[in-house]
Amino acid sequence: MAGPVVVPVLPTYLDPERVTHCAIPYGRAIAQRLGSELVLLSVVEITESLRSYLEAEGEQVERLIQRWLEQRREAISRLAAAVDGVRTRVEVLLGEPAKEIVAFANEQQAAVIVMSSHGRLGVARLLVGSVTFSVMQRAQQPALVVRARVPIPAPNAPVSFSPVLVPLDGSSLAEEAIDTALALIGQGREPLELHLFHVLTNDEEPARWEDYLQSVAQRLRDRGYPVTWSLGRGPVAETIAQEAVQRRAGLIAMGTHGLSGVRRVLLGSTAEHVLHATTVPLLLHRPRAVRRVLEERHAAAEPLRARDIMTPNPITVGPDTTLEQVARLMLEHQIGAVPVVDAEGRLLGLIREEDFLAQERPIPFSAFRAPQLFGHWVGPEGIERIYEEARKLTASQVAHPAEVTASEDTTLSELAQRMVEANVRHVPVLRDGKLVGIVTRHDVLKAIAGHSRGRGA
Numbered sequence: 001m002a003g004p005v006v007v008p009v010l011p012t013y014l015d016p017e018r019v020t021h022c023a024i025p026y027g028r029a030i031a032q033r034l035g036s037e038l039v040l041l042s043v044v045e046i047t048e049s050l051r052s053y054l055e056a057e058g059e060q061v062e063r064l065i066q067r068w069l070e071q072r073r074e075a076i077s078r079l080a081a082a083v084d085g086v087r088t089r090v091e092v093l094l095g096e097p098a099k100e101i102v103a104f105a106n107e108q109q110a111a112v113i114v115m116s117s118h119g120r121l122g123v124a125r126l127l128v129g130s131v132t133f134s135v136m137q138r139a140q141q142p143a144l145v146v147r148a149r150v151p152i153p154a155p156n157a158p159v160s161f162s163p164v165l166v167p168l169d170g171s172s173l174a175e176e177a178i179d180t181a182l183a184l185i186g187q188g189r190e191p192l193e194l195h196l197f198h199v200l201t202n203d204e205e206p207a208r209w210e211d212y213l214q215s216v217a218q219r220l221r222d223r224g225y226p227v228t229w230s231l232g233r234g235p236v237a238e239t240i241a242q243e244a245v246q247r248r249a250g251l252i253a254m255g256t257h258g259l260s261g262v263r264r265v266l267l268g269s270t271a272e273h274v275l276h277a278t279t280v281p282l283l284l285h286r287p288r289a290v291r292r293v294l295e296e297r298h299a300a301a302e303p304l305r306a307r308d309i310m311t312p313n314p315i316t317v318g319p320d321t322t323l324e325q326v327a328r329l330m331l332e333h334q335i336g337a338v339p340v341v342d343a344e345g346r347l348l349g350l351i352r353e354e355d356f357l358a359q360e361r362p363i364p365f366s367a368f369r370a371p372q373l374f375g376h377w378v379g380p381e382g383i384e385r386i387y388e389e390a391r392k393l394t395a396s397q398v399a400h401p402a403e404v405t406a407s408e409d410t411t412l413s414e415l416a417q418r419m420v421e422a423n424v425r426h427v428p429v430l431r432d433g434k435l436v437g438i439v440t441r442h443d444v445l446k447a448i449a450g451h452s453r454g455r456g457a
Contacts, residue, residue: 002034003109004089008041008101008135011075019148020116021155024083026146026281027114029159031086033187034111038088041104042076043097044068069094083155098134105141112184114144117275136256136284142180143284144251145275161185163193163228165249165280167240167270170198170212174255178220180285181253186225194220195247196229199239206231237273244280253283306415307408309444310429310437316341319348319396326351326395336440337426340399345434349399350426402428406439416444 007027009020024040031038046065073092080088093100105113115132136143164181168174178194186192196217198209213229220227232239244252256271275282316339317326326338330353337352403422406415406429419427419441429437 002036003111004037004039005031005034005112005114006039006041006101006105006108006110006141007114008043008097008131009076009079010042011072011079013075017148018152021079021152022116022148023114023144023146024079024155025153025157025159026144028083028086028155029161030112030114030144030184033185035187036086036111038083038086039091039108039110040076040080040083040088041091041093041101042072043093043095043100044072045097046094065094079155085156097131098138101131101135102138102140105139110141112142112144113139114146116146116148140286142184142286144184144281145284146281147275147279149279159250161188161192161250162190163195163247163249164251164253164283165195165197165240165244165247167197167199167252167254167274168213168216170209175216177253177255177283177285178216181251181283182225184283185251191225194225194227195243195249196227197240197243198231199236200231200233236270237277240270240274241277241280244278249280251283252278252280253285255285304412305408306406306410306412306427306429306437306439309412310408310439311443312437314339314435314438316345316435317351317395318343319394319399321395323351323393323395323398326398337438338395339402339428339435339438340395341435347402347405347428347430347433347435348396349401350428351395351399352426355398355400405430407431408436412444415439419444 005027007023009015009024012018012021015021027038044065046068069092073090076090076092080090091104093104101113104110113135115135117132132145136145164185166178166181181194182192194217196213198213200206200209209231213231217227217229230243232243234242240252240254243249252274254271254274271282271284315329315333315335317329319340319342321340330336330338337350339350340348342348404418404424404427406418406427408429408431410429415427419425425441427439428435429439
């Protein structure tokens with residue numbers, strides 16, 4: 001028998017929009033097809049700071065936590081009671097949600113983790129919410145991510161997965177997503193329909209990919225599955241999402257690159273962008289071969305820190321340096337940002353190369369847009385004049401406060417998340433408020449590539 005289908009959920013009093021409840025009918029449908037158990041899993045999170053606060057207030061912490069666990073179990077049990085047609089179990093755990101979800105799924109040898117999401121984009125938004133994002137990074141099992149929708153579907157709402165859209169890039173790793181989809185949802189009364197899809201890049205010839213998709217389709221037809229295929233051209237994620245709508249797909253099944261942590265945050269994920277672009281549920285499959293390598297690497301590797309990758313004692317300027325001198329310095333040394341420091345080396349701000357470029361900003365209460373340069377609204381005829389005046393500005397007048405800073409002990413993963421969340425490319429490294437180094441996004445990528453080679457990746 002297949003392992004259980006795990007659906008992490010929250011009670012309504014913590015999830016008033018019932019976002020997590022959107023996953024229940026999909027988990028139920030897969031459990032029915034597999035003949036396996038549906039587990040509604042909820043994690044009560046007690047942070048150390050909350051525990052310390054309760055203890056300081058004289059609360060009976062353990063008794064209070066036990067009451068919270070019982071309340072959570074009662075609430076989730078009411079959700080489970082509404083589910084028909086499958087064996088349903090309720091589990092309530094205590095700890096850090098993403099970690100406990102992954103550990104439980106591994107311990108139970110779960111067939112799949114089914115989670116809901118808002119479909120937001122970015123680091124803390126990736127695959128929606130930090131918990132879903134973290135689970136997707138760590139999970140060994142396939143994961144089905146369901147976009148939240150209104151009205152919320154009933155727990156026993158019928159779910160159709162056909163046809164399953166499978167984006168392929170010609171690799172055997174991507175093709176593993178087909179087997180994952182068939183293993184999870186290919187056991188219904190009617191044969192599961194599949195549609196294979198490839199997004200052409202500008203220099204790719206269609207003929208080669210037509211032959212490839214036809215050969216994969218034929219192998220699947222020989223196994224008894226109805227299969228169609230097509231090619232598209234355009235931005236990958238958006239084109240996949242458009243094809244899913246056109247084909248009325250019930251599911252998109254795709255392999256991730258197996259990247260986790262920093263590499264995924266910095267390099268992005270096609271799956272992440274597909275989720276953002278579509279309302280169709282997304283089945284994520286981490287390739288088995290890549291997953292094993294990543295697990296071994298994660299177990300053995302020491303985390304890199306800012307001190308390991310930063311440029312120490314970077315080029316700086318004082319507050320009275322003119323903007324013209326700053327520009328010449330940046331050109332001479334081919335650097336994208338210059339920290340501005342006081343006489344004691346304390347960081348005052350950053351001047352970045354994009355500060356020298358006119359940026360379009362909306363004019364308040366107007367339908368028009370105009371360029372802003374060094375804080376001035378200007379028309380095209382005024383740009384040269386502003387540049388001439390700007391040469392006399394000092395660094396302290398132009399520098400922006402650093403949106404993100406780090407200490408020497410900041411881990412590479414945390415540093416990368418901060419950089420992407422704030423959309424910055426340069427992070428000053430401080431010790432007691434004084435500048436000791438700077439990290440660029442290029443430094444992070446270079447460190448990852450070198451670290452991967454060193455681990456035999």
